[in-house]
Amino acid sequence: MSQQDIRGTHLTPDQIEAAALDGAGLAQDRSAHLLACAECAGDVAALRRVAVALSTLPELAPTAGFADRVMARVELPASWKTRVRRTVREHRATATAAAAALVAIIGGAGIWAVRFPALRPLDLFAWTAGQASDLFWQATVTMARIAVDLGLAELLAAFGADLTLTSALAGLATIGLMGIGSLSVFVRLLRTEPPALARVAR
Amino acid sequence: MSYKERSDAELADLARDGDERAARELVERFERPVFSIVYRMVRDRELAEDLSQEAFVRTFNNLDRYDRSYKFSSWLFKIAYNLTVDHLRRKRPVTVSIHGAPDAVTAERQRATAVTLESEEEMPDERIEALELAEELERAIAALRADYRTAILLRHVEGRTYEEIAEIMDIPLGTVKTYIFRARRQLRDALADTYDGPAA
Numbered sequence: 342m343s344q345q346d347i348r349g350t351h352l353t354p355d356q357i358e359a360a361a362l363d364g365a366g367l368a369q370d371r372s373a374h375l376l377a378c379a380e381c382a383g384d385v386a387a388l389r390r391v392a393v394a395l396s397t398l399p400e401l402a403p404t405a406g407f408a409d410r411v412m413a414r415v416e417l418p419a420s421w422k423t424r425v426r427r428t429v430r431e432h433r434a435t436a437t438a439a440a441a442a443l444v445a446i447i448g449g450a451g452i453w454a455v456r457f458p459a460l461r462p463l464d465l466f467a468w469t470a471g472q473a474s475d476l477f478w479q480a481t482v483t484m485a486r487i488a489v490d491l492g493l494a495e496l497l498a499a500f501g502a503d504l505t506l507t508s509a510l511a512g513l514a515t516i517g518l519m520g521i522g523s524l525s526v527f528v529r530l531l532r533t534e535p536p537a538l539a540r541v542a543r
Numbered sequence: 544m545s546y547k548e549r550s551d552a553e554l555a556d557l558a559r560d561g562d563e564r565a566a567r568e569l570v571e572r573f574e575r576p577v578f579s580i581v582y583r584m585v586r587d588r589e590l591a592e593d594l595s596q597e598a599f600v601r602t603f604n605n606l607d608r609y610d611r612s613y614k615f616s617s618w619l620f621k622i623a624y625n626l627t628v629d630h631l632r633r634k635r636p637v638t639v640s641i642h643g644a645p646d647a648v649t650a651e652r653q654r655a656t657a658v659t660l661e662s663e664e665e666m667p668d669e670r671i672e673a674l675e676l677a678e679e680l681e682r683a684i685a686a687l688r689a690d691y692r693t694a695i696l697l698r699h700v701e702g703r704t705y706e707e708i709a710e711i712m713d714i715p716l717g718t719v720k721t722y723i724f725r726a727r728r729q730l731r732d733a734l735a736d737t738y739d740g741p742a743a
């Protein structure tokens with residue numbers, strides 16, 4: 342490589358950065374140019390000094406309590422535990438009814454299992470489904486009558502708005518009807534004699 | 544695993560699920576870098592705190608929009624940078640002395656906006672020289688254009704890659720390189736006297 346080739350082209354900004362900050366990383370001809378060219382060597386040295394000076398800049402700190410002030414203004418999405426707690430608090434009546442229904446179902450299933458151990462679950466399910474279907478139809482008719490009595494438009498408007506006294510009462514009435522329906526199924530099941538159920542099962 | 548051992552991305556996920564301790568850990572992890580950049584942009588401690596605080600609040604309140612393919616810190620810096628640039632656009636450009644912002648008319652305001660370095664009493668010569676260089680450097684950085692200043696601080700103080708800087712400042716990679724190259728040139732020229740002694 343001639344002296345002219347070595348001196349020919351100065352280093353590009355990227356090459357100066359590579360030489361100043363990475364130490365190595367230059368191709369052989371570029372390293373040779375750097376050794377021979379005072380201008381490029383000066384650029385590399387100057388960049389190295391600037392980079393070193395910048396790296397010694399102190400990190401500045403905000404005043405004490407910065408994190409507290411930030412956290413006081415932050416509104417994080419609620420965790421699932423908080424969401425559950427909030428939902429239960431806001432819909433206490435519904436939650437209580439749901440919990441009671443769950444207890445009744447589990448308890449009823451337990452009693453049933455003890456009283457009629459011979460009955461197969463599939464037969465029981467088929468019979469219960471038939472009874473529930475009748476009750477559902479009766480409940481639907483009852484709800485329709487209530488809706489007509491209360492005024493359908495008023496009922497729909499109440500459901501469309503935020504929770505108001507009317508919509509809360511309508512909600513409670515629905516839950517009450519469903520609860521009564523479920524209880525009546527259990528009562529009828531408990532009053533039915535095993536032979537009758539056995540006939541149903543056949 | 545303690546919060547201090549978790550990665551930024553893990554903490555961001557926890558914060559998105561409502562974990563306040565994770566959010567606080569992220570604030571404590573990044574309050575200094577964010578404040579340092581913002582302060583060096585606006586040269587006003589009170590304003591820098593307000594802008595940094597707003598950046599954190601906006602970051603956390605919009606966590607559901609955080610794209611995990613980016614580094615959390617890049618997203619945070621991007622929000623802080625945009626807030627600061629918006630503020631600077633509304634105000635006139637700030638090129639200030641290390642002794643305080645130009646609108647600091649009272650002694651209290653000058654103290655609040657000055658870059659505070661250590662007392663020079665009973666310090667070895669080398670330490671004084673280092674402090675003088677630091678003062679000179681702060682002054683030279685303050686004299687840079689705001690976008691040059693941001694780019695060079697992110698590169699050399701925060702150690703960000705060119706790609707991350709392009710992402711944070713929302714500019715092409717080539718522009719980042721140009722900004723940093725020009726900023727280095729200006730700093731080199733500004734610090735030439737400090738290194739070589741004043742020109743005769």
